[in-house]
Amino acid sequence: MSVEVVFKDLGEIEYKEAWDYQEELFSATVQTKFENRKKPEDQQVPTQDTLLFCTHPHVYTLGKSGSIEHLLIDQKKMEQESVTFFKTNRGGDITYHGPGQIVGYPIFDLDHFFPDIHKYLRYLEEAIILTLADYGIEGDRSPGETGVWLDVGKSTARKICAMGVRASRWVTMHGFAFNVNADLKYFGYIVPCGITDKAVTSMHIELGEKLDMDKVQIRLKAHLASVFDLVYTQSG
8 A cells, every 4th residue: 555645845945944844743753653652553643754845045964974074165155155054963974955956855754664774765766766767867876875876887977866864763854955957066165975086967967958847846756656655645
């Protein structure tokens, strides 16, 4: 049976506001699971799975295992470029979010799917790879590195989607940043994901034209539903 997931498109939203909303959903789900352990099965409360899509104003986020040295500009330069910075509680190193990206935040109870974080990340990658294929772009995985890449194993290897998650009691938060019409200038001010030997790209660079973000989002949303065998119960 397909898993029911609430879908919400938050539009353009400040990073901290979206993070706080994620934390609210995440904490409620974790707490419900904790309380359910003390109850008979017939009294347990079902947890809710939610998928958030959004875009952010220019922002750098640093994962808990990342290095601040991978931020290559100072506060003054960040102010000049209208970009903010946050240390986060997700995995991974430093990355960039901004206009022209589809940012996805699944707050999933993986007990509804499979209790396996590595498999979960591979499924997210697969949905991105399938979306790229719809546009004639061949995406792939890079051994030992999370996310979706082009020209894996070649000197021209470049990343098109970054991922970083946090999980507790098999509940996930944070997620992926998919470059559709992203301004790559901002990646030049960081060492993206702490990787020094590969570049970053965006769909519009690969195709030579800007894309309709809504149409890409519709395709990605459908592929996530197919890969995870889920159905959306609400949109907003």
